[in-house]
Amino acid sequence: MSEEDTRYDASHIQVLEGWDAVRKRPGMYVGSTSERGLRQMVFEVADRAVNEVLAGRAASVDITLTPDGGVRVADDGPGVPIDETKGADGPGLEALLTQMHAGVRTGDRHDVTIGFCRVGPAVVNALSRRMTAEVRREGVRWVQEYARGVAITPLTKVGTATGSGTTITFWPDADIFGAAEFSFDGLEERFRELAFLNDGLKISLTDLRRPDESRSVRLRFPGGTRDFVDFLDGHTAASAPMDTIAFEREDPRMEGVMEAAFRWCSCSEGQVQSFANSRPTVGGTHTVGFRDGVAAAVTAYAREQGLLTSTDPDLGADRIGDGLTAVVSVKLDRPEFEGATRGVLGNSEVRYCVGQAVQDYLGRWLKEDPERAAAVIDQIVQGARRD
Structure with a gap:
């Protein structure tokens, strides 16, 4: 050369x-x-x-x-x-x-x-x-x-x-x-x-x-995330054993506000859609926190009602998704995303804040509506035992 x-x-x-x-x-x-x-x-x-x-x-x-x-x-x-x-x-x-x-x-x-x-x-x-x-x-x-x-x-x-x-x-x-x-x-x-x-x-x-x-x-959807869950459920909404649970909470520990709406239907498939500052995400600390909170609330209630035996393990986050439709949205002052595509939320404090809020709201609902709670818990427990 x-x-x-x-x-x-x-x-x-x-x-x-x-x-x-x-x-x-x-x-x-x-x-x-x-x-x-x-x-x-x-x-x-x-x-x-x-x-x-x-x-x-x-x-x-x-x-x-x-x-x-x-x-x-x-x-x-x-x-x-x-x-x-x-x-x-x-x-x-x-x-x-x-x-x-x-x-x-x-x-x-x-x-x-x-x-x-x-x-x-x-x-x-x-x-x-x-x-x-x-x-x-x-x-x-x-x-x-x-x-x-x-x-x-x-x-x-x-x-x-x-x-x-x-x-x-x-x-x-x-x-x-x-x-x-x-x-x-x-x-x-x-x-x-x-x-x-x-x-x-x-x-x-x-x-x-x-x-x-x-x-x-x-x-235009005045019902916000509650309307979103209804839209995602579509034709399966009539078979839902529960109304949609929806809440919004501001938490200074994560410098932002969270919204979640979710319910179970009698179908076997589930879907959880997540967003951070209105951007679609494929996962992250907000979705992990949501699943943690649901699993903790369901496990605690199932044990109180004797729906889980002393030998049954806790219901993990991977066991509560059958028939679950959910929208999880956080809006943060300082969002931290992983990777160039910004599809995964990384704020560590969000996991605990979302998990605690979901556990509180779902735990309260389970105690206030025992008939529907029993249908939801039975569906989850039976699915977990089949697995």
């Missing part, structure tokens, strides 16, 4: 300017250039609007898949600030849409992150062939247009506004995403989760891409 072949100097380094880095490696920012990446684009734009509702500054969020392949995200909040200085309401419009991470929130218990990348709407702008923004603020309507991350018109006052709010519409760049299309079902699933986990949230999702097959859903 010649010296010329092995030489490496500054001439070999490629410097990408502006949004070139994002457009050259889009998967690093939105996960993929398939439907999953398109879905993440919607989440990055909708994130700010959803948090406006949860903060009490807006009443609803409306997402529309338009006939020309775009996505429109609208809210009725106070409107994004139009100046460039960051104030109490967040960054100005152009900064929000052209500076990466502008407007990305702190991640504490009051902050909902819809997707997983958390890169902000500016990345969506860079990956879109076109984006338009409309702000209705303080009686004035402002508009601006962008192409591939760059403003191509100045922020322009176009008249008076009725009401207030922000509408951002974007059209993904086909040079990057090819023929991939948005999945209405995939978007609905995630927005439905958010509406269940945040009972003040109201979201509408509308698909106008095919006029003869238009779809629309309105998502």
Whole structure:
């Protein structure tokens, strides 16, 4: 090999300017250039609007898949600030849409992150062939247009506004995403989760891409996690031997609040869905604590009632899942996740706090409704003995 072949100097380094880095490696920012990446684009734009509702500054969020392949995200909040200085309401419009991470929130218990990348709407702008923004603020309507991350018109006052709010519409760049299309079902699933986990949230999702097959859903669930369990149970709810147990408790030891809803039905399968700061998780200290608490309460009651003999072992956390449908949600000021995918919660104090709360609530329910308690305990004990 010649010296010329092995030489490496500054001439070999490629410097990408502006949004070139994002457009050259889009998967690093939105996960993929398939439907999953398109879905993440919607989440990055909708994130700010959803948090406006949860903060009490807006009443609803409306997402529309338009006939020309775009996505429109609208809210009725106070409107994004139009100046460039960051104030109490967040960054100005152009900064929000052209500076990466502008407007990305702190991640504490009051902050909902819809997707997983958390890169902000500016990345969506860079990956879109076109984006338009409309702000209705303080009686004035402002508009601006962008192409591939760059403003191509100045922020322009176009008249008076009725009401207030922000509408951002974007059209993904086909040079990057090819023929991939948005999945209405995939978007609905995630927005439905958010509406269940945040009972003040109201979201509408509308698909106008095919006029003869238009779809629309309105998502709002005042019952929160209790409604979530009912939804997950579906057709099996009628066979449940117990009502849904649901509670919420704030615990300063874990610097956050926990919510849990659960019940058993007569089927053999069970499902436990868990969330940390409204993000889906595949496990972690909150789910371990939940199972610990259920097992402890059920074992204690079964022994008091003579449903377990002195030779029977305690009912472990792996024995109480048959027929159990549960939603476990924690919202923490300082969530700690394991791994780059942030799918496993690691806060050690959460396990004890959740376990204690579940043991208290379930133990009280078992004593207050002995008839239904007997049906639940018998189902668990018999299943454990069969195993």
